[in-house]
Amino acid sequence: MKPNAKWSAKDVITTVLLSVxxxxxxxxxxxxxxxxxxxSMVLSVGIxxxxxxxxxxxxxxxVHKRFVSLLYMTLLGVVxxxxxxxxxxxxxxxxxFVCEAILWKTDAYDNPWRITAAWTVYSGLYQxxxxxxxxxxxxxxxxxxxxxxxxxxxxxxxxSYYTQPGWLAFILIFTVACGFVGSLIGSRMMKKHFxxxxxx
Amino acid sequence: xxxxxxxxxxxxxxxxxxxxxxxxxLTGGTERTWIIAAMLFxxxxxxxxxxxxxxFAVFYGILSLLLYLxxxxxxxxxxxxxxxxxxxxxxxxxxxAAWNLVSTPPGELSxxxxxxxxxxxxxxxxxxxxxxxxxxxxxxxxLRESMHNRGLTGPAQxxxxxxxxxxxxxxxxxxRCLQISDQLAxxxxxxxxxxxxxxxxxxxxxxxxxxxxxxxxxxxxxxAFLLTGGIK
Amino acid sequence: MIELENVSFAYVGxxxxxxxxxxxxxxxxxxxxxxxSGNGKTTLTRLINGLAPYYYEGTLGGTVRLGGTDLAVMPxxxxxxxxxxxFQDPKSQFFSxxxxxxxxxxxxxxxxxxxxxxxxTDGMIRAMGLGGLRGTPLDRLSxxxxxxxxxxxxxxxxxxxxTFDEPTANLDEESADQLSETLGALKRKGHTLVVAExxxxxxxxxxxxxxxxxxxxxxxxxxxxELRALSAGEAAQLGLRRPHETKPPLLPGAxxxxxAAVAVxxxxxxxKGKTIFRDVEFSAFPGxxxxxxxxxxxxxxxxxxxxxxxxxxSGGSVLFSGEKIPPRKRRERVFYSANDTNTQFFxxxxxEEVLLLLPRREENLERARETLRQxxxxxxxxxxPATLSxxxxxxxxxxxxxxxGREILIFDEPTSGLDGGNxxxxxxxxxxxxxxxxxxLVITHDPELMEACCTHRFSIxxx
Numbered sequence: 001m002k003p004n005a006k007w008s009a010k011d012v013i014t015t016v017l018l019s020v021x022x023x024x025x026x027x028x029x030x031x032x033x034x035x036x037x038x039x040s041m042v043l044s045v046g047i048x049x050x051x052x053x054x055x056x057x058x059x060x061x062x063v064h065k066r067f068v069s070l071l072y073m074t075l076l077g078v079v080x081x082x083x084x085x086x087x088x089x090x091x092x093x094x095x096x097f098v099c100e101a102i103l104w105k106t107d108a109y110d111n112p113w114r115i116t117a118a119w120t121v122y123s124g125l126y127q128x129x130x131x132x133x134x135x136x137x138x139x140x141x142x143x144x145x146x147x148x149x150x151x152x153x154x155x156x157x158x159x160s161y162y163t164q165p166g167w168l169a170f171i172l173i174f175t176v177a178c179g180f181v182g183s184l185i186g187s188r189m190m191k192k193h194f195x196x197x198x199x200x
Numbered sequence: 201x202x203x204x205x206x207x208x209x210x211x212x213x214x215x216x217x218x219x220x221x222x223x224x225x226l227t228g229g230t231e232r233t234w235i236i237a238a239m240l241f242x243x244x245x246x247x248x249x250x251x252x253x254x255x256f257a258v259f260y261g262i263l264s265l266l267l268y269l270x271x272x273x274x275x276x277x278x279x280x281x282x283x284x285x286x287x288x289x290x291x292x293x294x295x296x297a298a299w300n301l302v303s304t305p306p307g308e309l310s311x312x313x314x315x316x317x318x319x320x321x322x323x324x325x326x327x328x329x330x331x332x333x334x335x336x337x338x339x340x341x342x343l344r345e346s347m348h349n350r351g352l353t354g355p356a357q358x359x360x361x362x363x364x365x366x367x368x369x370x371x372x373x374x375x376r377c378l379q380i381s382d383q384l385a386x387x388x389x390x391x392x393x394x395x396x397x398x399x400x401x402x403x404x405x406x407x408x409x410x411x412x413x414x415x416x417x418x419x420x421x422x423x424a425f426l427l428t429g430g431i432k
Numbered sequence: 433m434i435e436l437e438n439v440s441f442a443y444v445g446x447x448x449x450x451x452x453x454x455x456x457x458x459x460x461x462x463x464x465x466x467x468x469s470g471n472g473k474t475t476l477t478r479l480i481n482g483l484a485p486y487y488y489e490g491t492l493g494g495t496v497r498l499g500g501t502d503l504a505v506m507p508x509x510x511x512x513x514x515x516x517x518x519f520q521d522p523k524s525q526f527f528s529x530x531x532x533x534x535x536x537x538x539x540x541x542x543x544x545x546x547x548x549x550x551x552x553t554d555g556m557i558r559a560m561g562l563g564g565l566r567g568t569p570l571d572r573l574s575x576x577x578x579x580x581x582x583x584x585x586x587x588x589x590x591x592x593x594x595t596f597d598e599p600t601a602n603l604d605e606e607s608a609d610q611l612s613e614t615l616g617a618l619k620r621k622g623h624t625l626v627v628a629e630x631x632x633x634x635x636x637x638x639x640x641x642x643x644x645x646x647x648x649x650x651x652x653x654x655x656x657x658e659l660r661a662l663s664a665g666e667a668a669q670l671g672l673r674r675p676h677e678t679k680p681p682l683l684p685g686a687x688x689x690x691x692a693a694v695a696v697x698x699x700x701x702x703x704k705g706k707t708i709f710r711d712v713e714f715s716a717f718p719g720x721x722x723x724x725x726x727x728x729x730x731x732x733x734x735x736x737x738x739x740x741x742x743x744x745x746s747g748g749s750v751l752f753s754g755e756k757i758p759p760r761k762r763r764e765r766v767f768y769s770a771n772d773t774n775t776q777f778f779x780x781x782x783x784e785e786v787l788l789l790l791p792r793r794e795e796n797l798e799r800a801r802e803t804l805r806q807x808x809x810x811x812x813x814x815x816x817p818a819t820l821s822x823x824x825x826x827x828x829x830x831x832x833x834x835x836x837g838r839e840i841l842i843f844d845e846p847t848s849g850l851d852g853g854n855x856x857x858x859x860x861x862x863x864x865x866x867x868x869x870x871x872x873l874v875i876t877h878d879p880e881l882m883e884a885c886c887t888h889r890f891s892i893x894x895x
Contacts, residue, residue, distance in 0.1 A: 198819055
């Protein structure tokens with residue numbers, strides 16, 4: 001199979017099935033994490049990137065065609081659009097192109113390190129899911145919150161993770177590390193199971 | 201009129217969704233978005249979607265109550281921050297319009313896609329998305345049962361070997377996903393999915409007067425809402 | 433109608449699995465391909481519908497002609513119009529959640545006009561008697577009904593030829609009989625039918641010829657009369673299931689007896705307010721193999737799930753050696769091998785699978801080796817379970833049950849869709865387990881299996 005070859009019905013079906021699986025798992029983890037805002041702001045994205053890495057690996061290696069990542073990330077963006085964060089759609093399309101660029105070399109689809117790189121970069125950029133909405137809706141929220149009698153201090157403490165450079169750095173490093181470790185697990189799982197089962 | 205016929209055509213639902221997005225995000229006064237929610241309740245009622253209506257009414261009611269308590273009685277949330285309450289309250293109209301859009305029967309959506317000459321791949325992908333949930337539900341049940349049977353679900357086993365547990369869930373699920381996608385692909389190939397040329401659909405239908413009326417009224421409503429309330 | 437001339441085929445990177453086959457089938461003829469698993473029957477059906485080599489890639493030798501036209505010059509969609517393919521497992525082939533959309537799918541793909549799609553779809557739903565299912569989600573249909581929907585969908589496109597690849601592998605006896613009627617009707621309409629199948633009795637009234645496939649070749653041809661005349665010994669030697677309509681053997685009932693390894697008394701079960709069964713009473717002692725039979729939907733599988741603790745009985749008592757055990761602890765005594773093996777395996781090799789969670793002591797390893805040998809899996813011990821064939825997966829599931837060391841083993845339709853050889857191996861092991869003092873329950877419709885190893889019978893919900 002050449003990465004340049006035309007997409008078949010099977011490729012479309014595989015990509016869509018696995019993308020939906022990825023998206024559903026991410027949304028579930030996101031939702032569960034919302035209960036606590038430390039977990040939701042600091043940890044949740046890292047956890048999803050750790051858990052989802054093997055699925056992404058499988059998808060890229062199985063379909064083995066260009067634009068798999070782009071299609072998946074566009075779908076993800078559409079889901080965010082439907083949930084109201086419309087600006088995440090163009091954002092994820094851009095992220096998709098970044099991942100495609102990392103995987104552009106012809107043999108990249110067989111090279112676990114390239115896929116690891118793509119997923120790790122994606123993990124870092126995935127923080128946009130948390131950061132962008134807060135930036136975008138912040139004004140609306142603060143005006144509402146101030147009107148509700150909350151103090152500016154209280155609001156700032158809520159945002160502390162994203163305003164203090166130390167926390168911001170920790171969040172990014174944690175997420176990227178999770179994405180990287182997830183990729184290593186994914187890469188191992190490919191060898192251990194899917195390569196052996198002869199379906200890559 | 202049956203429940204099936206009461207539903208608006210796919211383009212109408214799409215138009216409602218787009219108008220809702222514009223209304224919610226462009227408005228200068230976020231407090232007034234309840235007007236959009238009210239309009240959407242009317243849209244759902246016109247389609248006899250009573251269950252969805254009731255569900256959203258409860259959801260919106262609780263959020264409104266919380267928001268009221270936060271604003272006028274100084275309520276502070278221990279879990280699930282005030283930010284989320286506000287965000288969800290504000291977004292409820294978007295959720296409603298989105299739900300209305302995705303609850304279009306897949307047949308009608310694919311008919312709409314076919315009509316606007318979307319590539320077959322897009323139609324196929326959309327059909328697969330709708331098949332995903334019932335299929336995965338059945339597979340996950342099977343997986344849970346065989347894990348239980350093999351003694352892989354006990355708390356001791358799960359806590360002592362979280363990595364293994366992750367693998368025991370993920371690997372069979374992914375293998376099954378690939379198997380299903382292969383079977384779906386063969387079934388599509390055997391039923392002529394590669395046929396070139398235009399595609400039609402069983403559910404293709406003309407827009408009725410009520411479809412056009414609903415879209416026009418709703419779009420007009422949003423426009424009026426934006427004009428009277430000011431734009432950001 | 434169909435003409436295969438000196439056809440051979442090899443999948444990419446594999447040895448040839450069809451060699452020099454010549455086959456002709458006329459209009460209105462029903463040809464059945466029989467023989468052991470893995471000998472090329474499925475590939476032959478794929479060659480006729482063009483899925484091999486145009487979907488499953490490989491090297492094709494010889495020519496396949498449909499109605500005088502070489503398949504090689506036809507595009508895939510043209511083949512789809514001429515040949516309707518029905519596969520093993522209908523539930524993972526649906527693209528729509530409801531009947532109409534599914535039946536219309538092929539017509540929509542093939543670029544028919546809206547009017548034509550509607551006439552064909554509605555006409556087909558009427559012709560197949562499916563009108564009553566229009567409002568029901570496809571997932572809720574019985575497997576027999578699902579298979580019928582799958583047939584309606586390919587038939588709506590108007591093919592003259594149908595290929596069936598083990599269409600009854602997931603069906604019970606009743607649904608197989610219904611399928612038999614459907615195929616009979618197709619044949620009377622002058623369609624050509626090619627069926628690859630292990631289960632033979634439902635085809636005896638319809639089939640014109642049975643072709644015995646061995647190692648990629650058609651080596652023998654039987655008329656239905658000749659096939660019926662085969663002795664049990666000859667059938668076994670050919671690895672065939674019995675062609676006769678066999679009545680299940682008369683076995684002593686497994687009535688409630690006190691102190692049995694499993695004893696169920698006045699048990700009932702309701703799910704979401706619907707009664708599945710009530711007043712179920714039976715028991716099984718060590719050394720017995722009890723066949724659990726009963727019509728579809730009478731709760732055989734539900735009963736098995738109650739016994740292994742996946743569900744709770746709504747009333748009555750379930751005793752293990754006279755003892756009441758809460759559902760979550762039943763697993764320690766009961767092993768339940770479900771019919772669907774797709775989500776049953778967790779590790780990357782057959783040997784790790786049977787040793788999962790077992791301490792790696794020499795005695796366990798020895799037992800594992802022995803069991804794998806007995807089930808013909810030893811040579812496959814390093815393979816990934818996902819690469820095994822259906823029959824091998826069933827045997828692996830059985831091996832896991834045997835090695836689990838639990839006292840009560842429950843199997844759900846372990847021989848559905850298996851050839852004679854696999855059936856024999858499985859019945860042998862079940863009998864041996866009982867001989868070793870295990871209590872074996874087997875949910876089954878298979879008269880041959882019952883005859884081969886069952887000692888008692890319990891029919892849920894009466895006869």
